[in-house]
Amino acid sequence: MTADDAAPGDTRGPEILLCPDSFKGTFAAREVAAALARGVHEAGGRPVVLPLADGGEGTAQALLDAVGGVWLEVTATGPLGEPVPARLALLTDGRTAVVDVAAASGLPLVAREDRDAERATSYGTGELIAQAAREGARTVYVACGGSATTDGGHGAVQAVHAGGGLRGARLVVLSDVTTPFEEAATVFGPQKGAAPDAVERLTDHLHRLAAGFPRDPRGLPRSGAAGGLAGGLWAFFDAELTSGIDAVMDAVGFDDASRRAAVVVTGEGRLDDQSMRGKVVSGVVRRAVGRPVYVCAGQVALPEHAVREAGLRAALVTPTLEDLVRAGAHITRMHVGRHGDGTEQGAAAR
Structure with a gap:
């Protein structure tokens, strides 16, 4: 603290x-x-x-401020496939990393007139996760807020595999929503630029993805976070899906601090x-x-x-x-x- x-x-x-x-x-x-x-x-x-965060954008900064660590600056794949500067937090224990989905796959990285919920990919987030694993992280927190994507985590899963896998690291996905996988496009698609017909196509795509995943995330609370990224990471890597605010408060020692205040x-x-x-x-x-x-x-x-x-x-x-x-x-x-x-x-x- x-x-x-x-x-x-x-x-x-x-x-x-x-x-x-x-x-x-x-x-x-x-x-x-x-x-x-x-x-x-x-x-x-x-x-x-x-400082706190609820598992959305800014979570990496909040945890870094609270417990210490360093930023790792990288170039990642942006939401529309372009290279973007991004960073992830490596906390002071040397075994924990924090990846904000918004860092490489965030909606603010796309100009309003260029938003394309059907094209946008989570590949860059997968690159950051793989980089954290290569740095030796044993736990990687993935903060699911502010994403531009509704790809069901397909891009991120591809990038993790291409980057050498998790190397034994555990994924903990943080979010402040309980939306299930199949509702991600309906709930979040419009704010990412998806018109009603695009929402329908994206929903159909999510159902097809889920049917082909190693395990089906449909109906699972929180699996729809970040356009279904949470569900994809759960299906392929057994990621833990949890409340963002509670995980952050645990990590920074909130309960002890509040008892003293x-x-x-x-x-x-x-x-x-x-x-x-x-x-x-x-x-x-x-x-x-x-x-x-x-x-x-x-x-x-x-x-x-x-x-x-x-x-x-x-x-x-x-x-x-x-x-x-x-x-x-x-x-x-x-x-x-x-x-x-x-x-x-x-x-x-x-």
Whole structure:
């Protein structure tokens, strides 16, 4: 765990655990946490920084920030077959690697006008997995978020085989969705540029792939993540399919950190009715037992009663880094005791 703490032996103020997700498209999780930490420190608290991710884009960065390691820069095959610069994380234990599917097979790598869900391949993700195995990784986390593909993992499986196989490495596929393999095109295809007729063709293709796989992923929860990539890796390599947020929280030692903290602060770009369904906020609320949990978000689309019902003490609207600094200070002062009655105060609180 990395921490932005007060000096060793400093016992002033409460310990505040800062464990946000990224504000996608705006701030990385570590930027959000750093801004909150400034406010906590200024208000007399002891910030502990522990950025999180839900198994989607940014998971490799979150784990690298939390436990240490290095980036391995490579050239991989992009979604439409072109070479793209990509990277994977090799964690400090030397035995664990993290591959973001978005690094080589991500939707942001394709211009909007060029998106082609039927053509897009996951081959580059397979190249990264094979590279991790060649580097000696014994466990490879594959974070399934932000993909451009709906190829059922066909490309990735080909690339792993071409790259020398897994060499005994274990695959753990992380996702925040429970969509089964055969529904991947219906659920995710439109956002990848697939028109209704293309969704139908892709669905037929997924069914044909599944029928020819070593084992059939249809009906298996989470197998539809990343356009069926999760199901392909499960079928060919016995990959474990699991909740992204829980795996990340386990890896970074969230439970121990939350037990030591007086207050827990999480965050994401938009707090809405999806936030409590496998996202970072839901995991933090579920596992920060007995601790008040606040959330900071660029947008808050939940009414106050829904925020409370979700188990959150309050939601604060924080679209800028300066707002995050102020929020960190505000939350800390509430628990340092400078606002006596402990009620939520300030225009930022919802």
